Amino acid sequence: MKTFTLPGTKITAPNVVLGLMRIQEKSDEEVRTLVHTAIDSGITFLDHADVYGSELHGCERRFAEAMRLSPAEREQLVIQTKAGIVREGPYFDFSYEHIMESVHGSLQALDTDYIDILLLHRPDALVEPEEVARAFDDLAAAGKVRAFGVSNHTPRQIDLLRRYVTQPIVANQAQLSVTHAPLIAQGVAANMQGLDQSVSRDDGLVDYCRLHDITLQAWSPFQAGFFDGPFLGSPRFPELNAVIDRLAAQYDVPPLAIATAWITRHPAQMQVVIGTTTPERVAAAAQGSDVPLTRAEWYEVFRAAGYTVP
Numbered sequence: 001m002k003t004f005t006l007p008g009t010k011i012t013a014p015n016v017v018l019g020l021m022r023i024q025e026k027s028d029e030e031v032r033t034l035v036h037t038a039i040d041s042g043i044t045f046l047d048h049a050d051v052y053g054s055e056l057h058g059c060e061r062r063f064a065e066a067m068r069l070s071p072a073e074r075e076q077l078v079i080q081t082k083a084g085i086v087r088e089g090p091y092f093d094f095s096y097e098h099i100m101e102s103v104h105g106s107l108q109a110l111d112t113d114y115i116d117i118l119l120l121h122r123p124d125a126l127v128e129p130e131e132v133a134r135a136f137d138d139l140a141a142a143g144k145v146r147a148f149g150v151s152n153h154t155p156r157q158i159d160l161l162r163r164y165v166t167q168p169i170v171a172n173q174a175q176l177s178v179t180h181a182p183l184i185a186q187g188v189a190a191n192m193q194g195l196d197q198s199v200s201r202d203d204g205l206v207d208y209c210r211l212h213d214i215t216l217q218a219w220s221p222f223q224a225g226f227f228d229g230p231f232l233g234s235p236r237f238p239e240l241n242a243v244i245d246r247l248a249a250q251y252d253v254p255p256l257a258i259a260t261a262w263i264t265r266h267p268a269q270m271q272v273v274i275g276t277t278t279p280e281r282v283a284a285a286a287q288g289s290d291v292p293l294t295r296a297e298w299y300e301v302f303r304a305a306g307y308t309v310p
Contacts, residue, residue, distance in 0.1 A: 001042025
């Protein structure tokens with residue numbers, strides 16, 4: 001498992017992350033098996049959110065109840081959670097009061113004294129960045145949160161926050177898979193008249209994050225689009241699967257590893273956030289961290305997904 005120092009922090013992070021949004025109904029043993037499989041594969045970075053689960057903080061609480069981490073075990077993990085979505089609204093709330101209430105709820109649910117990374121979960125159109133800055137300052141000063149980031153934010157939304165927030169924005173979680181890659185595809189076909197791929201839909205987010213030492217975290221890395229099923233093994237993507245299957249055989253890894261490697265191969269040093277609850281799939285995805293796709297192989301997968309390479 002490849003690791004790196006997360007820019008703006010002292011955190012040593014793997015480039016594959018285990019997302020825990022689907023563990024609410026899992027037994028203690030199922031949760032422990034899932035998490036220990038991840039740890040044994042080198043995945044020591046766990047992703048939560050206050051709204052994951054059938055109730056507020058549900059998956060965070062399920063995790064803590066099942067794992068019952070000792071202080072030493074807790075120190076070996078990077079625990080990230082998110083705040084800002086008001087599910088009962090539905091709306092978004094980046095107010096000082098909501099951020100503080102959410103973090104205190106997460107700390108209690110996770111049974112921990114601190115959160116390694118707190119992300120603002122999707123943009124709040126009514127954000128008052130001074131309130132975000134005050135919340136971040138108070139949480140950092142109290143030792144309750146060690147680093148801060150965002151989720152699904154554009155470069156300009158991040159710039160607005162950075163004007164007021166004193167801590168570095170260290171991560172931005174955004175949807176990315178080989179079949180859902182506007183963050184990358186537009187730049188490859190920029191300024192090509194009449195080609196839909198050339199239309200800018202991301203405002204240069206990948207390059208912006210590279211310029212400002214913000215780690216991109218790719219969520220739904222195996223989904224074809226917005227929660228409309230996986231592309232691996234799907235008859236909708238015969239050419240892509242043929243290429244992935246051939247590369248999987250060549251590198252002697254499962255196809256999931258190639259889908260992971262397509263993201264981790266990018267020089268932006270992205271993290272891949274996997275959301276499976278199947279231990280075997282966790283182990284398979286983890287293998288992608290070490291697959292050294294060549295430049296030609298990376299572009300072959302990209303083209304097989306239906307993108308134009310001029």
